[in-house]
Amino acid sequence: MTEDQIPAAHDAGPEVPAKTGADVIAGYLKTLPQSPGVYRMLDTAGEVIYVGKARQLKSRVSNYARLNGHTNRIARMILATASMEFVTVSTEAEALLLEANLIKRFRPRFNVLMRDDKSFPYILIARDHPAPAVMKHRGARNRKGEYFGPFASAGAVDRTVNMLQRAFLLRSCSDSVYESRTRPCLLYQIKRCSAPCTGEIQLDDYRELVVEAERFLKGESQSVRAMYQQLMQEAADALEFETAAKYRNRLWALAHVTADQAINPDGVEEADVFAAYQDGGQTSIQVFFFRTGQNWGNRAYYPKADRSLDAPDVLDSFIAQFYDDKPVPRLILISHDIPNRALLAEALASKAQRKVEIRVPARGTKSSLVEHALTNAREALGRKLAESSTQARLLEGVAERFALAAPPRRIEVFDNSHIAGTNAVGAMIVAGPEGFVKGQYRKFNIKSPDVTPGDDYAMMREVLTRRFKRIADAEVLEEIETEVAELVADTVNEALPAALVEQAVVEETTADDDVAFPDRPDLVLIDGGLGQLSVAREVLAGFGLHDIQLIGVAKGPDRDAGREHFHIPGREQPIMLETRDPVLYFVQRLRDEAHRFAIGTHRAKRAKALGVNPLDEIDGIGPTRKRALLKHFGSAKAVSRAGIEDLKAVEGISADMARRIYDFFHDRSV
Numbered sequence: 001m002t003e004d005q006i007p008a009a010h011d012a013g014p015e016v017p018a019k020t021g022a023d024v025i026a027g028y029l030k031t032l033p034q035s036p037g038v039y040r041m042l043d044t045a046g047e048v049i050y051v052g053k054a055r056q057l058k059s060r061v062s063n064y065a066r067l068n069g070h071t072n073r074i075a076r077m078i079l080a081t082a083s084m085e086f087v088t089v090s091t092e093a094e095a096l097l098l099e100a101n102l103i104k105r106f107r108p109r110f111n112v113l114m115r116d117d118k119s120f121p122y123i124l125i126a127r128d129h130p131a132p133a134v135m136k137h138r139g140a141r142n143r144k145g146e147y148f149g150p151f152a153s154a155g156a157v158d159r160t161v162n163m164l165q166r167a168f169l170l171r172s173c174s175d176s177v178y179e180s181r182t183r184p185c186l187l188y189q190i191k192r193c194s195a196p197c198t199g200e201i202q203l204d205d206y207r208e209l210v211v212e213a214e215r216f217l218k219g220e221s222q223s224v225r226a227m228y229q230q231l232m233q234e235a236a237d238a239l240e241f242e243t244a245a246k247y248r249n250r251l252w253a254l255a256h257v258t259a260d261q262a263i264n265p266d267g268v269e270e271a272d273v274f275a276a277y278q279d280g281g282q283t284s285i286q287v288f289f290f291r292t293g294q295n296w297g298n299r300a301y302y303p304k305a306d307r308s309l310d311a312p313d314v315l316d317s318f319i320a321q322f323y324d325d326k327p328v329p330r331l332i333l334i335s336h337d338i339p340n341r342a343l344l345a346e347a348l349a350s351k352a353q354r355k356v357e358i359r360v361p362a363r364g365t366k367s368s369l370v371e372h373a374l375t376n377a378r379e380a381l382g383r384k385l386a387e388s389s390t391q392a393r394l395l396e397g398v399a400e401r402f403a404l405a406a407p408p409r410r411i412e413v414f415d416n417s418h419i420a421g422t423n424a425v426g427a428m429i430v431a432g433p434e435g436f437v438k439g440q441y442r443k444f445n446i447k448s449p450d451v452t453p454g455d456d457y458a459m460m461r462e463v464l465t466r467r468f469k470r471i472a473d474a475e476v477l478e479e480i481e482t483e484v485a486e487l488v489a490d491t492v493n494e495a496l497p498a499a500l501v502e503q504a505v506v507e508e509t510t511a512d513d514d515v516a517f518p519d520r521p522d523l524v525l526i527d528g529g530l531g532q533l534s535v536a537r538e539v540l541a542g543f544g545l546h547d548i549q550l551i552g553v554a555k556g557p558d559r560d561a562g563r564e565h566f567h568i569p570g571r572e573q574p575i576m577l578e579t580r581d582p583v584l585y586f587v588q589r590l591r592d593e594a595h596r597f598a599i600g601t602h603r604a605k606r607a608k609a610l611g612v613n614p615l616d617e618i619d620g621i622g623p624t625r626k627r628a629l630l631k632h633f634g635s636a637k638a639v640s641r642a643g644i645e646d647l648k649a650v651e652g653i654s655a656d657m658a659r660r661i662y663d664f665f666h667d668r669s670v
Helices: 022-026 057-064 072-080 092-106 154-168 175-180 203-217 221-237 241-260 311-322 341-352 364-401 456-493 498-515 530-542 582-610 623-633 636-641 644-648 655-669
Strands: 037-042 048-054 083-088 122-126 134-137 145-148 271-279 282-291 294-301 331-334 357-359 411-419 422-432 442-445 523-527 549-554 565-567
Touching: 022 057, 022 083, 037 057, 037 092, 048 057, 048 072, 048 092, 057 083, 092 311, 092 341, 122 154, 122 203, 134 154, 145 203, 154 203, 221 241, 271 311, 271 364, 282 311, 282 364, 294 364, 311 331, 311 341, 331 341, 331 364, 341 357, 364 582, 411 456, 411 582, 422 456, 422 582, 442 456, 442 582, 456 530, 523 530, 523 582, 530 549, 623 636, 636 655, 644 655
Parallel strands: 271 331, 331 357, 411 523, 523 549
Antiparallel strands: 037 048, 037 083, 122 134, 122 145, 271 282, 282 294, 411 422, 422 442, 549 565
C-alpha cells in the first residue's frame, strides 16, 4: 500500500496532549475494534516514535496500557507516548505491508530502520525504438522494454552491459545520438556495436541479436551458447572464416561473463538470500541476488536497531521494509527463522500476485548459499567495527591535538567554489564516528545581491549564516518543547512506580548515546586562514553559538600538503602537526572531501547554466518562436546582434516582438 492509499487515521486524543504514558494509551481502548490494523505512537512534539501492526488492534494496544512486564525499550516507548493514531485494514498481511511503508516514511526511533535505501540498477533493453538499445536504468520502470535485475551495484550493470556489447553487438547510445550519426562510431570499429544507425546491419538482423541477448539474460545461456557453437561450425565448414571468427568472439564473451560469476548455483533460478550477523551491538545483513541462475551481486546493510533485539527480529522487520518498493522474487532464503515468516510470505505473495516462498534451508545447495551470505555478513561487520574503532581513535586524536573537551561526534567542513565569481556555490560536508555522513551534506547557491563576485569572505559569511541560523532557530524551538515535555513528564511520573521511571530514563540515555547522531556540530573546519576564521567567529557569535569549536585550515607555504597551518580562536600563533601524524591525514581527507564536493557542485551548476538559452528569458518567446529565431540566425548570440528590421524578417516575429527582443539584449549589454 502506498502513501496516497493510506486510509484516514482515527484520532481519539486531543491535538495537544496533556500527559504521556500508559494512561494516555488506555484512553483509546474504548473505541478500538478487534480487527487488523496499524498503530502509530507519537510523542509530545507530534513525532512518530513507533509504528506497529496487530491482528487485533484492541488486544495489542491493551498490552501497552499495563505498566509491568515490558522490556526497557518498550517501557521507554510507553513513557514517551503522548498520542496514538490508528488505521484499520482487511487482513494482517495488509497490515504488515502498511507497517513497513509507514516505518520507511516516518523513520520512528523505536523501530528497526533500514539504512542506505538507494534504488537498485537494472538493465533495460528499450523497445520504444526500431533499433532497441541496451542501457543501465534506475527509478520508475515506465519506459517500454524488457527490464533485467536488480543488480547489486552500478558496476555489476556496467560489466554486464559491456559483455552484451561484446557478445551481441547491441548499441548503447542515446536515441538522439543514434539519429544524428552519419558514419559508424568507435564502438563499431572495436567490434562492440553492429552500427544499425548507419545501416551496417539490417534492422531485422539487429532485432535477432536483441532477441538472443534477452534469451541470455533470461537464463538461456546454454542454449544461446549451443546455437553459436553450431553457427560457428557451419561457417567454418563453408570456409566462411570471418563469420566463424565472429561467432567465436561471441562465445568468448559469453564464457567471460559466466566465469565472472562467483557462484552459479544449480537449481536456483530466481532468489534473494538474506543473512544476518550480530556483534558489538550492531547487525549486518548481507543480501545476494540470483536471477536466471546467475549471481547478480550482493550488498551489505547495517540497519538501525535497539541492542536488545536479536537477529531474527531485526531480519523480520528489515525484509518487510526491503520489499516495500522492490520486486519480489519467487524464493527468499534466510539465515534465521523469523517470527512472521508465514505472514510475510503471504503479504509478499499478495504484493507480487504470485506464490512467494520464504525458506530457512538446512542442507544442500541453498544452505551453502545462505552460509556464504552469512560469512560475508560476518566479514562485513568485522570491517565496519574495525573502521569505527579506527575512526574513534582519530577523533580522540583530533580532540587531543586541538585541545577539545571531548572527541567530536559531528564535524562540519565548509568550502566555496567559483570561477571569477560566477556560478558561486558553498558546500558543507559532515563526518562522525562512522566516517563521512553523505546524507547530511549540503550545498548552498550563493544568491545574496550584496555579495561581490569573487569575494570569498562574503560568500563564506552567507553560507555560515544560512547554516547556523537554522541551528539557532531549532534550538529555540527545542527549548520550548523541552519545557513543555518536562511539565508533562513530572505530572505522569508522579503516578508511575519510581523504579520503572528511573530504569527507563537510564536506558533511554544510554540508547541515545549509542545511536543518535547530533544535528549540530561539535567542531567546524573552515578551509581558509585568519580572514575566513574571523568571519566564522562573527557569524557564530551573532547567533550565540559559543560552544562550537572553530578551526581554520590554511594551506602551507607553496600550498604544500602536509604543511598546513591550523588557526584556532584564542591562540596568537597557528599550530602545525607532524608530517606523519594520522590526525593530519584525517583532517586533510576532510578538507579534500569538502573541496571535492564543492567543485562537483560548482561544475554541475556551471554545466546547467551552459544549457540555458537567453531566449528562454524573453517574455513572449515560446518554443515555436525560439525555433524560428534559431533557424533564421543560427544561434542565440547571432540573435542578440540582430537589428530590429532583421528580427522582423523572421516568421512569427511582429514589430512589437522584434522591439522587445532587441531591447532585452540591448539592456543586458549595458
